[in-house]
Amino acid sequence: MLSDYIINTPVASVIFALTVGLSIYAFSNPEIYGRMMLHPYTVYRDRTKWPMMITSGLIHKDWTHLIFNMLTFYFFGFALEGILVAQSGSIGHIYFAGLYVVALVLSDIPTILQQKNNYNYHSLGASGAISAVLFSFILFYPRTMLYLFMAIPIPAFIFGFLYLGYCIWASKNARDGINHDAHLYGALTGLLITLLLYPWILLHFAEQFGL
Secondary structure, three states: OHHHHHHHOHHHHHHHHHHHHHHHHHHOOHHHHHHHOEOHHHHHHOHHHOOHHHHHHHOOOOHHHHHHHHHHHHHHHHHHHHHHHHHHOOHHHHHHHHHHHHHHHHOOHHHHHHOOOOOOOOEEOOHHHHHHHHHHHHHHOOOOEEEEOOOEEEEHHHHHHHHHHHHHHHHHHOOOOEOOHHHHHHHHHHHHHHHHHOOOHHHHHHHOOOO
C-alpha cells in the first residue's frame, strides 16, 4: 500500500514523487530545463549556481530516461532505505538521504571540471545518485534475482555491471544531453559511503559467494 511506503521509506518516497513530478512538469516547460539543468560553464564560475548539481538530478530528458531511472530507483531505492534502517535504526533514513544527495553532487564534479570551458554543454538526470543506490544495495544483496525486461532472471550484481557498462558506453557515444559520466562516479560514491558506514560489508559481500 502507498501508506506503507510513506511510513517505512519516507525519504525514498519523497525523492521518487519529487523527481517524477518535476520531470513531467519540465517536459512541457522549457524554462524549467534552463533553470534546473547542470551548466558546468556557469557552475564553475558562479558559486550561487551550485544548486544546479542537485536540481539537475530532479529532471529528465524524456519519458524513456525518466522511466529507466525511476524503475531502477523503485527496485533498489526503497529496498536500500529499508536495509539501512534495519542496520542502523531510524538514523538509517538520514544515511539514505545523505548517500543520495552526496552522490548527486559528487557524480557531477568530474563533468563540471571536464566541461568548464564548454558553454554549450548542459546535462540532467538522477543517474549518478541512482547508481550510488544500486551499487550500495548490491554490496548487501549481490545475489538477489531481478528480471531483466520483466522476463530474464539475472542476479543483482550482474545487472549492476551491465547497467554500468551501458552507461560507460553511452558516455562515449551518446549525444543526448544525459550525463552518462555521472553513472561511474555515482557508483563509486555509493560503494565508498557504504564502506564508510559499514566497514564489515566487504566481508559480507565475499561471504555471499562462499569466499
